[in-house]
Amino acid sequence: MTRKKIDLGGQTFKDVFSFAFVHWMRQRWRIAGIVAVSLLTALADVLTPLFAGHLVDALAGAGVDKYGALHGALRSFGALIVLALGGAALRYLTFAGIIALTLRMMSEIASDAFQRVQRLSTDWHANSFAGSTVRKITRGMWALDMLNDTVLVGLLPSVVMLVGATILLGMHWLIMGVVVGVGAVLYIGTTVALTIGFVAPAARLGNAWDTRMGGALADAVTCNSVVKAFGAEQREEQRLSRVIGKWRDRTRRAWVRGTLNGSLQNVMLALMQAAMLGVGLVLWLEGRAGVGDLAFSLTMFLVLQGYLRDVGMLVRQLQRSVNDMEELAQLTRQPLGIDDKPGAGALVVKQGEIRFEHVTFRYDAHAQPLYADFSARIAPGERVGLIGHSGSGKTTFIKLIQRLYDVSKGRITIDGQNIADVRQASLRAQIAIVQQEPLLFHRSLAENIAYARPGASQAEIERAARLANAHEFITGLPKGYDTLVGERGVKLSGGERQRVAIARAFLADAPVLIFDEATSSLDSESEALIQEAMERLMEGRTTLVVAHRLSTVRSLDRLLVLDKGRIVEEGNHEQLIRLEGGLYRRLFERQALELTKGLGAEAHRTETAAAAAV
Structure with a gap:
């Protein structure tokens, strides 16, 4: 020693x-x-x-x-x-x-x-x-x-x-x-x-x-x-x-x-x-x-x-x-982990096609790969939902597209360009992401929205906020767009933070869009406002939606149901709901049952309160 x-x-x-x-x-x-x-x-x-x-x-x-x-x-x-x-x-x-x-x-x-x-x-x-x-x-x-x-x-x-x-x-x-x-x-x-x-x-x-x-x-x-x-x-x-x-x-x-x-x-x-x-x-x-x-x-x-x-x-x-x-x-001297290749160029996205080509990936702490010879294609402008249990590989899917991790084998391409061969900054500039728990800087609301495009004018910031259904609550604050949001945005509610994040994505105007369980922890009113904003934002963009609440993916073009790093089911909501014994159908029925129980309990409480009042 x-x-x-x-x-x-x-x-x-x-x-x-x-x-x-x-x-x-x-x-x-x-x-x-x-x-x-x-x-x-x-x-x-x-x-x-x-x-x-x-x-x-x-x-x-x-x-x-x-x-x-x-x-x-x-x-x-x-x-x-x-x-x-x-x-x-x-x-x-x-x-x-x-x-x-x-x-x-x-x-x-x-x-x-x-x-x-x-x-x-x-x-x-x-x-x-x-x-x-x-x-x-x-x-x-x-x-x-x-x-x-x-x-x-x-x-x-x-x-x-x-x-x-x-x-x-x-x-x-x-x-x-x-x-x-x-x-x-x-x-x-x-x-x-x-x-x-x-x-x-x-x-x-x-x-x-x-x-x-x-x-x-x-x-x-x-x-x-x-x-x-x-x-x-x-x-x-x-x-x-x-x-x-x-x-x-x-x-x-x-x-x-x-x-x-x-x-x-x-x-x-x-x-x-x-x-x-x-x-x-x-x-x-x-x-x-x-x-x-x-x-x-x-x-x-x-x-x-x-x-x-x-x-x-x-x-x-x-x-x-x-x-x-x-x-x-x-x-x-700490290794970067993910580094740009020497002479890496900028990613140019014209259509927004995403491909996973025979991808194998494992986390360092795991002996078995999460993805093994995994392939998938997202067509230009397609709106795709990622469904599955926790640990099925949904979040990893979008992290790999952002190149937050490098694959062990195979490659991921956007419009035919291997994302490992382009500069990471240029890759992520083409992707707008709205996270489950969006992080905001302890800066003004205008600065947080404009983070996607620092040179944006006040009019552009306000337009993005309107599209995200955020303008009304922002103008209701004492200092409006100059309001400081607190560390990580703690002064705002979850729904307000989500709408600010969506406004930021509107301003980014990126061809690829990712929603990472953006409505999983919101009340029904906030969820409705955010879903409306999401529909506007998805127009004309290649979109990936990771969702636990299956009500948010019913209108999407296609759903990929993942289980242990494999696509076990594929199709739209109407197709998958008809599959006897299918994983998507089981998940949907379970959520529908939980919702029914919740509504029944709420109705019972209302009846009891009314009877007591009489």
Whole structure:
């Protein structure tokens, strides 16, 4: 288990830096400028102790010739002022460059991640929490800010300072250079090893639970209406409390390990300080170092101590930023699942004929295929209903036409064009779909209707709403078409959302139309309005209707009755209803019986109420 964690840590650092390197290379000249200015800043810090030593030497050796000593001291003093002011100006230029670099990189990363997430497969989205995905992206964006500061402004100058100090001290006293060089290498090596092998695995686990906590929060907030319906607020609070407890324990472990790592760094700095001061005193006792030399070495130590402390802190920041960016880097490498072929062209639909040609398809989790050597043809302009029990393959049929999944064998064509050979965006632009539970954006009604055609005028939006029987209820709202509908359209009833979705389909004006159980959960009045709108929308379009309520398919041209991925019956309503023992007839009779029982119960309640009133 330990070996696996260490390997994963090294791989994580490699993956994150590969991810960051791609974005660094997009601004390579700005990176080069920042690095150059940072190195000059470090050089100014390296030279500061040297001139401080010259200043002390000039004053200590003044003797009788005070003016000559003052002249030498002023030159060293002037050099120190120039180095201080120059260092301040260089630091300003460094941070100005970092601001421009980081803001552009964060913008690009957010855009790239969103673009990637939008194109990930239906299965991926079905198995991922939206809140967790948002948390990965935002946490990774802000971690990039820390990564840039750590690597470009912190670590590079610190390394240059340590190397420069080792060389300068070694030129004066070889033993002092060896002490500083060996101490710095041991300090940095120990810090890096502990960070990667000891702190990073705990931080990675803490981040994983942080992501889960974000997902749990989003899940409960999104389903708040269900929580309220069952009075389950306390239950959800307890559930979240368990997740928060796990996050707290994992995060505490990471923070404690980070504190232990920092304490060990402080001990190593104290030992290095003792070694440098001890060597300096020995050199002074032996007469090999003067007062200025001691001032030089003492100043150098103070500067070195600051940089070494920075290195320890920077390595911890590097570990934290890498761990925070880990899930974002993994997200950008996530396979799309369904991708456009290189050079894929646009789908051109003139008639709207749909064919399934010897299609075999299975879901990843299933050993047996749902469709095996499946063939079907939908004629141009034909209105076809898909009927069957749950799990018979109705929804999969329409998802395959949208190419939300790829077939294992065979092909699906529209007007003779294999949908796997065209761009997915062009394919879906030719298909208008009205879902069982239509999703609306938390935007205005006009924006939601115009989503199918963003450039539509207000008149076109209102015309589509009228055709969908939505204009009347929209104009009855206080803000009309400017009314915000709430997240997922929660401010509207089910029937209102359906009519907005149908208006959106009218505006899309696509040659292929799909209704996915669009009336299965509506009251009879809403169903009548929607069926009327559906009839208008189906005119002149190749239409597929997935329905549980068989009353919605009686007027269709043809019905395909599916069972376990096979077409077991085919024909219009009148033909199928005559089939003795047929599946469609059984389904229809069962629904008719349920409707009769419901009407009988309602009539009984009405009679009872009337008798009680008398």
